[in-house]
Amino acid sequence: MAYRPVAKHGKKNEVSTSKANSNDGSTSRQQNKNANVVNTSNTFEVLNSLDEEKNDENLPIIQSSTTTNVATSMDLGHNVNEIQHINENTPPISATPVVTSTQPASSSLCAEEDSEGDVEHVYDETRTFMASGSGYGTKKMKMSFQALGFLLILSFIHAQAATLRYTFVVQETNHTRLCTNKQLLTVNGQFPGPTITARRGDTVIVDVINRGDHNITIHWHGVKQPRYPWSDGPEFVTQCPIKPGGNFTQMVFLSDEEGTLWWHAHSDWSRATVHGLIYVLPRLGTTYPFRQPDAEVPMIIGEWWNDDIQNVFEEFMSSGADPANSDALTINGQPGDLYNCSAAEMKMSFQALGFLLILSFIHAQAATLRYTFVVQETNHTRLCTNKQLLTVNGQFPGPTITARRGDTVIVDVINRGDHNITIHWHGVKQPRYPWSDGPEFVTQCPIKPGGNFTQMVFLSDEEGTLWWHAHSDWSRATVHGLIYVLPRLGTTYPFRQPDAEVPMIIGEWWNDDIQNVFEEFMSSGADPANSDALTINGQPGDLYNCSAAGTTRIQVESGKTYLLRMVNAAMNNIAFFGIANHSLTVVGTDGAYTKPLTSTYIVISPGQTLDILLEANQPRNHYYIASKLFNAQRGSAFDNTTTTAIVEYTGNYTASSPPIFPVLPAFNDSNASFNFTASLRSLASAEHPIDVPLTIKRTLLYTLSINLLPCAVNGTCERADGNRFAASINNITFDMPSTSVLQAYYRGVNNGVYGPDFPDNPPLKFNYTQRTGLNASWRFPETGTDVQHLKHNETVELVFQGTNLVGGVDHPMHLHGHSFYVVGAGFGNFKRSRDVPNYNLVDPPLMQTIAVPQNGWTAIRFKADNPGVWFMHCHLERHVSWGMGMVFIVRNGKTTNARVLPPPPDMPPC
Ligand SMILES: [Cu+2]
Structure with missing residues (x-):
């Protein structure tokens, strides 16, 4: 050799x-x-x-x-x-x-x-x-x-055990020791850095993202990395360093190590501040060779220089002499009270680890993965406008979570932004664990700036595409990303394995700060400002100013099949979508498979997800992907622009210029919208059976209305009549509490946080879809924080009935904690004797967000089998902000495994 x-x-x-x-x-x-x-x-x-x-x-x-x-x-x-x-x-x-x-x-x-x-x-x-x-x-x-x-x-x-995933954002953050405040290079802002917790034999994937100013490498000290030196880390030995702005996904292959290891930077002297522990626990089913300790305590001996460590290093190297002494030694990053300015220390919580392990054990069907979401402002430019966006890990759209059916995903959400934030895992039922569901003031108080919250994402029977997004104010405009739920190991898709998977996120861009847009909207009492662009995967596309270079391009190879994992993350409208000359085959929605539905265009509601097969079966060329908003509300303003991306076949040919453009329905084509959504059918196969409730215990009818409420006495409403817009379900405008409904319910101390009286049927009955001549006084709803109680395992039929009180419009209704079967829909007023016999109880689609048509109704059925507190609301952001939401409380069942699990120790305080 x-x-x-x-x-x-x-x-x-x-x-x-x-x-x-x-x-x-x-x-x-x-x-x-x-x-x-x-x-x-x-x-x-x-x-x-x-x-x-x-x-x-x-x-x-x-x-x-x-x-x-x-x-x-x-x-x-x-x-x-x-x-x-x-x-x-x-x-x-x-x-x-x-x-x-x-x-x-x-x-x-x-x-x-x-x-x-x-x-x-x-x-x-x-x-x-x-x-x-x-x-x-x-x-x-x-x-x-x-x-x-x-x-x-x-x-x-390497599949011996679990695969976990962490994100390490290497970045400069401020820390103070010895009365000296300075910027430290850290991982995720923590000094010392985060602890990786795994079991013997596990695989840990770490996405290292370098947002610092220096080159960096990370070494997993003591991990043997069998056959895989690529991730070992010493700079210029196994890799070139990760440059500022770069990233590197490293595999940490644990084999026979058991006990405590650590990780640290392996470039220059960065490891002074870039390091943390690795706990390698015994395999599941094995124990320590000593009595099980009651808790585990990190103990990291370190050093602190008041000077920047890079200066220390460079002076040391250029001087040819010994380096400068450190100014303090540290234990877990703290000098201790023998040093100046060091007596007041942060106490550490040792309980979180044990708690997470217990939860993982309870839910241990499959793998446990771990992600870190650092919520932070980062600069992005679109339409020639550079602005700070609230993002996760600096990405817009945010990172994709990839897991398999039944996996548990732990996400450490760290709020380094300026606003309160919560994160919702849209479409994840979170069995018995509403604590991580995310809607602010319903299941939790928001994570404050500087705070953090470890959320558990318990996947159960979801399979396909889901997504996550902020669920506080209007932050979700920029704080969102996809969740890919792959089939379990050893199982496959119910369609031919696609050659590749492609994210397809429809979004909106405002040149103004979204918090300004939200606050002006709320104080004006009027409609919100329109967005300045629609986006596909964060890019407006070349029909907008300054956007040609950034246009999303999907390169395809003739003869191959691509799985588009699509979400409509736009804030305020349903979207049309199409690809020129290509038909699209829907095979799933909202985390459940459907019978293949082939169409030349797609309709997708805000909040809804679709799995779509795209076959590259057309002559080699460039083809536009296009999306625009659907709006059939007469006289209402909306962003009527079109976002594009481009499908580019590989190979040598002369492409059409511009690319061929798809035909989409007219912006107000209600029938196109209704017919597409009404054509979705569950797969209802042996491998993917359905379980639609046939016997119903609770029958509910909820009206969905746009309303008016008087402006606040000293308010700044813009509307001339002295009223502001509102919205309601069963004539009740949801009044957001200032503490969480879930906490009040779980502790049995309501203190007026919520009322128990949400009505089963509309308190105000009228010809809901009559277009004119409605009594003007009906426009003014009640306000309240009323909840609807459901018994455990109760079968529910809920009919949503749209009204034309102030203006009729489609409402994409989203239920947390459950999927539901959409058994019927139609225009006009729901009529039980006529409509129930026409329900589809054979293969209704299983969904979590369903567009209730303007001037019409939609019927859903579900079993209330998930104890907890679950928000239900319109997913048009302006409507939920106006109060189109309500809360279901699904009561505990009789057995212990039919009860809400206890809350985690780090629930954000109110
Ligand atoms: Cu709505």
């Missing part, structure tokens, strides 16, 4: 035929047909040398060729153009420093200016599809498509 140590920045090697000998980068992508090229990087030389000698199962890199070819694009030692070949040597795909590993040229591997261009090229050349465009966010999106498949392969190979 030839082990040839080379200088830190790599020197040429006689075997390499590629870029190694050319530092100008001009030959970086030339062909290299020699499968066993030894490259010249000090890093990869070792690996390839091992490869040459052994070429067997003990390769230090993961073999993926036997399972799938998803990861074939990164053949080590191969040129990227040779992607069709399956090679057993598969370094990771997903991040900047790794991409450089595909380039067997050492001297430019870690170059400042080279890697980003290479990222773009490598991905464009080696994947069958990906979105592209310019700017930071687009690159991020590209990575996410391919990383998923790769991670699943790795997890599969």
